[in-house]
Amino acid sequence: MSQTIVQAACPHDCPDTCAMRITVEEGKVVRVAGDPDHPPTQGALCTKVSRYAERLYHPDRLLYPMKRVGRKGEGRFERISWDEALTTISQRLLAIAADNPQRILPYSYAGTMGLVQGNSMSARFFHKLGASQLDRTICASAGAAGLKHTYGASVGMDMSFVQEARLIWLWGTNSITSNLHYWTRVQEAKRRGARVVAIDPYRTLTADKCDEHVALLPGTDAALALGIMHVLIREDLLDHDYIRQYTEGFEALRERALDYPPARVAALCGIPQAQVERLAREYGELAVRQQQPVAIRLNYGMQRTRGGGQATRAVACLPSLVGAWRQRAGGMLMSTSGFFPIDNAALQRPDLMPDPQPRTINMSTIGDALTHPGGGDFGPRVDAVVVYNSNPVAVAPESGKVVAGFAREDLFTVVLEHFQTDTADYADILLPATMQMEHVDLHKSYGHSWLLANLPAVTPPGEARSNSDIFRQLAQYCGWQDACFQDADDALAAQALQPHAWTEGIQWSSLRAQGWQKLNLPDAPFAQGGFPTRSGKCQFYAEALAAEGLDPLPGFEPPHESPQRTPELAARYPLQMISPPSRHFLNTTFANQPGLWPKRGEPSVEMHPDDAAARALQHEQWVEVVNDRGCLQLRLEVSERVRPGVVVIPSIWWRKHAKDGKNANELTSQALTDLGAAPTFYDCLVEVRAAAVE
Ligand SMILES: Nc1nc2c(c(=O)[nH]1)N[C@H]1C(S)=C(S)[C@@H](COP(=O)(O)OP(=O)(O)OC[C@H]3O[C@@H](n4cnc5c(=O)[nH]c(N)nc54)[C@H](O)[C@@H]3O)O[C@H]1N2
Ligand SMILES: Nc1nc2c(c(=O)[nH]1)N[C@H]1C(S)=C(S)[C@@H](COP(=O)(O)OP(=O)(O)OC[C@H]3O[C@@H](n4cnc5c(=O)[nH]c(N)nc54)[C@H](O)[C@@H]3O)O[C@H]1N2
Ligand SMILES: [Mo]
Numbered sequence: 184m185s186q187t188i189v190q191a192a193c194p195h196d197c198p199d200t201c202a203m204r205i206t207v208e209e210g211k212v213v214r215v216a217g218d219p220d221h222p223p224t225q226g227a228l229c230t231k232v233s234r235y236a237e238r239l240y241h242p243d244r245l246l247y248p249m250k251r252v253g254r255k256g257e258g259r260f261e262r263i264s265w266d267e268a269l270t271t272i273s274q275r276l277l278a279i280a281a282d283n284p285q286r287i288l289p290y291s292y293a294g295t296m297g298l299v300q301g302n303s304m305s306a307r308f309f310h311k312l313g314a315s316q317l318d319r320t321i322c323a324s325a326g327a328a329g330l331k332h333t334y335g336a337s338v339g340m341d342m343s344f345v346q347e348a349r350l351i352w353l354w355g356t357n358s359i360t361s362n363l364h365y366w367t368r369v370q371e372a373k374r375r376g377a378r379v380v381a382i383d384p385y386r387t388l389t390a391d392k393c394d395e396h397v398a399l400l401p402g403t404d405a406a407l408a409l410g411i412m413h414v415l416i417r418e419d420l421l422d423h424d425y426i427r428q429y430t431e432g433f434e435a436l437r438e439r440a441l442d443y444p445p446a447r448v449a450a451l452c453g454i455p456q457a458q459v460e461r462l463a464r465e466y467g468e469l470a471v472r473q474q475q476p477v478a479i480r481l482n483y484g485m486q487r488t489r490g491g492g493q494a495t496r497a498v499a500c501l502p503s504l505v506g507a508w509r510q511r512a513g514g515m516l517m518s519t520s521g522f523f524p525i526d527n528a529a530l531q532r533p534d535l536m537p538d539p540q541p542r543t544i545n546m547s548t549i550g551d552a553l554t555h556p557g558g559g560d561f562g563p564r565v566d567a568v569v570v571y572n573s574n575p576v577a578v579a580p581e582s583g584k585v586v587a588g589f590a591r592e593d594l595f596t597v598v599l600e601h602f603q604t605d606t607a608d609y610a611d612i613l614l615p616a617t618m619q620m621e622h623v624d625l626h627k628s629y630g631h632s633w634l635l636a637n638l639p640a641v642t643p644p645g646e647a648r649s650n651s652d653i654f655r656q657l658a659q660y661c662g663w664q665d666a667c668f669q670d671a672d673d674a675l676a677a678q679a680l681q682p683h684a685w686t687e688g689i690q691w692s693s694l695r696a697q698g699w700q701k702l703n704l705p706d707a708p709f710a711q712g713g714f715p716t717r718s719g720k721c722q723f724y725a726e727a728l729a730a731e732g733l734d735p736l737p738g739f740e741p742p743h744e745s746p747q748r749t750p751e752l753a754a755r756y757p758l759q760m761i762s763p764p765s766r767h768f769l770n771t772t773f774a775n776q777p778g779l780w781p782k783r784g785e786p787s788v789e790m791h792p793d794d795a796a797a798r799a800l801q802h803e804q805w806v807e808v809v810n811d812r813g814c815l816q817l818r819l820e821v822s823e824r825v826r827p828g829v830v831v832i833p834s835i836w837w838r839k840h841a842k843d844g845k846n847a848n849e850l851t852s853q854a855l856t857d858l859g860a861a862p863t864f865y866d867c868l869v870e871v872r873a874a875a876v877e
Contacts, residue, residue, distance in 0.1 A: 185209070189640035190218070190698040193232055194300075194619040195769050196293035196322070198518075198630025199364045201228055202699050205620055205640040212236050212620055212641055221699055222343060223364050223631040230766075231773045238618070238776065239641075243602055245615035246645025255590045258608035265646060265656075268612050272569075273660035275595050276312065279567050284313035285541045286566040290549065292321055294572030294772065295650075297624030297637065298530060299675045300617075304654040305571060306531035307667055311658070313536065315565070316543040320861045321578065323629075325486040326517055328859035329495025332725040333737075334709075335716035336521030340478060340514035341706060342631050346371035347512035348478040350469050351379045352462075354498060355404065355485030357387040360766045362630060365480060378465070382407070383484065384761065385789075385831050386824040397462065398826040399452040401759050401865050402488030402742035408497035409739060410448030411463040412440035415504055420467025422506025429712030430503050432724025432736070439736045451739070453828070470505035476512035477505065484763055488866035490740040492858025496725075497737035503721040511706040516630075521715065522702055523627040523634070524683035530675060532667055546573075547862040548853045550581045553588020571599035571616070571650055576606040577771045577838055580851035580862050583813055599650060602775055605838045615647040622649040625676040625691065632702040634686075636676075636694040651675065733858070743854045744868040756810050756868035758794065762834040762847035763865075771835045781833070786841050788817040789831040790871060795821045798871060805874035808832070810867070813849035816842055816874050830871060 191203040202221035206214035215235040219226030248268035253259030279286050289309045295301055309316075318324075330337050345351065345368040358366035366389065373379055373394075381390035382397045382404070390396040399407055415421055416437055426433050449456035469475045481498050485491065499515055507513035528534070542562050544552050557564030568589075579585045589596060589609035598610035607613050621644075624637040643649075648656075651672055658668035670678070677691040685702040694700060712719050729735035741747040742759075764770065767779035777784065788808055790800070800806060802821040807814050808830065817832065825831050832847040847864075854863050 189638050190636060191619060191640065192624065192626040192635035192637040193228070194295040194297055194624065194626070194637070195232070195772065196296055197769065198362050198628065199223060200296065200626055200628035200630065200633070200635060201232070201364070202635055203228065203232075207640050210641060212239055218698065221633070223633065225364065225367065227364070227367070229363050231769065231779055234778070235620070237778065238773065239620055241602070241776070243775065244644060245600055245602060245613065246647060247615060248646065249613045251611050255592060256586070256608050258603060260613055265648075268614060269656055269660045272597055272612055273657055276567060277661060279595070280312055283563045285315045286563045287312060287314040288544055288552070288565050288568050289314055289317055290546060290568050290570045290573055290575055291317070292319060292546070292573040295619065295624070297619070297626055298525065298679045299624045299672050300622055300650045301572060303530045303675045303679070304651040304668070304670070307535060308654040308658055310532055310535035311663060311665065313541055315541050318543050318545045318860065320545055320547045320859060323483060323486075323518065323861070324859035325491035325856035325861035326481075326483060326495040326859070329486075329492040330499060330517060332728055332858070333496050333499040333722055334714045337518040337629070338521045338708065338715060339516035339519060340508075340708075341511065341704070342368065342516060344512040344706065345369060345478055346375065347476055348372050349377050349475040350465060350477040351377055352382060352479045353379065353389060353393065354382045354479055354481045356480055356482030357383065357389045357484070357763065358480065359389045359392075360387065361764055362480070362482070365630065380462070384826050384829045385763070388766070397454055397458060399454050400826070401761055401829060402490060402745065403452040403739070404485040405490050405494035405497040405737060405739035406443060406448050406451040407459065408494070408501060409440050409443035409737065410445050410459045411466065411501060412436070412504065413443045413448070414445060414460055414463030415467045416440055418464065418467065420464070420471050421504055422471055425506035425509065426504065429709070429714075430721045430723055431718060432722060435736055436500065436723035439738065443739070453826070466501070467505055470507050470513065476510040477502070477507050478513055479515040481515055481517040484865070486856065486861065487864040489743045489854065489857060489863055491856040491861060491863070493734065493737050493740065497739070500721070500723050500737060503723070508707065508709040510710075514707075514709065518629045519632050520627065520629040522632055522685065522704060524681040524686055525627060525679055526681040529678040535665070535667075545855070545860055546575070547580065547855065547860070549575050549579045550584025550588055551853055553591065553594065554584055566593065567595040569597045570606055574604045574606045574771045576609060577604065577846060578835055578848065580848055580864060581812055581853045582838070582845065582848045584853070599653060604771065608839070614653060615645060616653070617643045617647045617649040621647065622651075623672040623676065625679055625694065632704055633699045634689060634694055634702070635699040636691075638695070740857060742866040743852070743863060744866055749868075752868055756870045757828070758869050758871060759829045760808065760832065760847070760850060760867045760869045761829060761865040762832040762851070764835070765833040768835060771837055774835065774837050774840065783818065786817055786832065786836045786846065787820050788871065789820045789822045789825045791825045791827045791829070792821050792823060793827050794830075795819070800871065800873060806871050807874045808850060808869050808871050810850050810869045812852065813845070815845050815847070815849050819871070830869065
């Protein structure tokens with residue numbers, strides 16, 4: 184039997200961006216494996232991706248274009264031809280655009296992280312149309328803003344050297360779930376004698392395997408970081424030479440940190456004072472006195488509350504205070520995406536936009552945007568949405584509003600998808616999209632510094648077409664002659680790569696031939712400063728924030744919904760709800776593969792035994808999780824993994840798979856973070872009570 188092996192890249196929104204080898208037999212994918220030669224992947228894939236053939240050949244895959252025949256949200260469709268689909272969409276969009284193109288909104292995120300299928304031809308299409316722009320804030324923009332104001336960009340230490348670190352803090356991150364290949368290196372570091380600490384309100388699988396677990400209250404990370412700074416300063420555990428040469432604003436930061444003595448921090452974070460002091464001493468003594476590498480893996484869990492941007496800044500200051508950057512296994516890693524010299528302008532062609540540029544709508548407040556009647560500062564009402572690479576009905580906060588928006592009979596909705604998701608149920612026209620093994624793409628990463636090529640292994644099923652093809656064809660149906668709408672996927676991939684010292688020797692042709700190549704970066708990029716800020720220094724004090732009237736120093740702000748800020752609300756809804764990713768889902772992707780569901784096969788809420796006892800609730804009974812935005816019925820898991828005062832809803836389930844047709848976002852709010860206008864999914868007060876009906 185003839186077998187071929189095709190080089191691929193995992194498309195999912197995960198820092199690991201694995202290189203894969205796809206085995207094809209008689210036109211079918213029979214095996215999906217990690218590339219053994221790609222250093223970050225080391226031949227291993229996570230459970231969900233190693234079973235990719237199940238997703239590829241899932242019986243529910245969308246195969247043909249369809250139009251709605253039932254009511255909005257009912258999910259009843261009828262097959263139509265591509266010609267009818269493209270004619271309907273282009274005519275409808277052009278008609279709306281003739282009045283005001285800003286009435287059209289594209290909505291997309293990282294269903295695929297590929298630069299070609301992500302946002303290239305689609306961006307050109309919406310720019311030319313003059314549609315509203317989308318602010319892509321739903322995941323990482325608070326932290327990205329925090330890093331920008333501290334290091335100048337989303338840059339950090341190289342994951343290749345983590346195994347050499349002597350102390351690793353996993354801060355707001357469940358690596359086993361969401362960053363498996365980093366965890367492999369942490370384990371190696373442990374074998375070599377490193378201490379590993381998890382800083383997380385929830386005792387995750389990762390926290391279980393750490394030497395210490397700091398179970399702070401959600402949204403108090405900035406206070407903890409400032410408390411650690413306080414101790415570092417008080418006990419003179421500082422790298423004065425690094426601070427003098429490569430940072431700015433130390434005196435001001437020092438003043439700020441002095442306001443956060445460990446006793447105050449312990450009370451704010453709900454942890455012992457001795458723990459704050461011990462964390463600081465361990466970190467400072469290893470880095471400063473013993474000149475040993477200390478590493479922080481900061482992730483997104485701690486950014487999803489009101490103060491997420493400043494919290495990122497506070498943590499990001501720590502390695503500069505102790506000179507951890509001097510070593511290649513020291514420093515901090517939140518994201519490496521800012522290292523990649525990608526030519527977004529060439530890919531997306533913002534020059535096609537009309538002047539003045541169309542307004543921008545924040546994707547995290549899509550509920551408000553779609554239910555806005557139009558007028559005032561908002562501008563014209565949104566009358567058409569084109570969704571691709573995203574599932575907003577399930578993932579955006581405050582589902583009640585999101586659903587009300589998508590349910591508008593006068594909203595024209597197009598959805599490009601693999602499956603009939605919660606969002607697809609609201610489509611007027613539903614289009615079948617290709618999967619990664621069926622199209623070409625180019626990938627960067629936000630967890631490592633390799634570029635990767637993805638080559639198609641098999642032909643698409645039914646009449647599925649790639650995102651880039653669909654938008655190329657829509658441009659033709661709109662009658663646009665611009666040459667940029669003729670570019671093939673290979674041309675797009677080539678245009679994305681910008682000549683730069685870091686990409687010397689890397690072209691699309693070499694990537695296509697080799698599969699992946701590493702950026703030419705120094706091992707310890709900030710050993711001697713060289714941060715991508717204006718001064719080249721790490722900014723403890725950020726002038727740009729001061730200029731915007733914001734706090735120029737990292738500070739602690741209690742969550743939007745907290746006893747400090749909203750005591751009346753906290754009295755009615757005393758529990759803080761967080762809804763971090765489930766291990767075998769990727770956001771809502773894979774959540775339609777029952778083989779990957781947790782053992783009970785239904786969504787649940789976890790609560791500490793003391794909180795359950797106080798409410799006379801029993802393990803495994805049905806409960807209602809409520810706040811003023813909504814009510815959710817879930818199975819209760821009483822568990823010491825959750826700290827008191829917090830409840831955890833592992834996410835993100837499809838709404839339609841739950842008994843009551845809802846998920847955690849029924850309860851989350853559209854309030855935004857201090858920096859980056861990001862959502863505050865984990866800034867959400869609730870109460871839990873016995874369900875009225877079983
Ligand atoms: N398997 C899997 N992998 C994924 C994803 C997925 O859905 N499933 N999602 C991908 C995406 S889109 C992203 S953005 C990344 C996310 O990557 P991470 O941010 O690393 O996400 P998690 O692994 O959930 O880790 C977040 C942790 O933060 C904790 N947490 C919640 N609130 C706070 C807080 O206020 N402070 C602190 N210190 N911790 C807090 C949660 O309990 C959780 O354990 O993962 C990516 N990888
Ligand atoms: N409560 C709560 N809500 C959250 C979070 C949380 O932790 N808690 N996490 C938030 C975070 S970090 C993120 S990043 C967002 C993620 O939100 P989304 O970016 O919406 O991610 P997914 O839910 O995985 O939906 C991606 C969709 O894209 C589709 N897709 C994949 N590839 C392609 C393609 O090539 N073409 C087309 N047309 N479609 C494709 C998939 O089938 C899938 O349905 O959710 C956020 N929402
Ligand atoms: Mo994300």
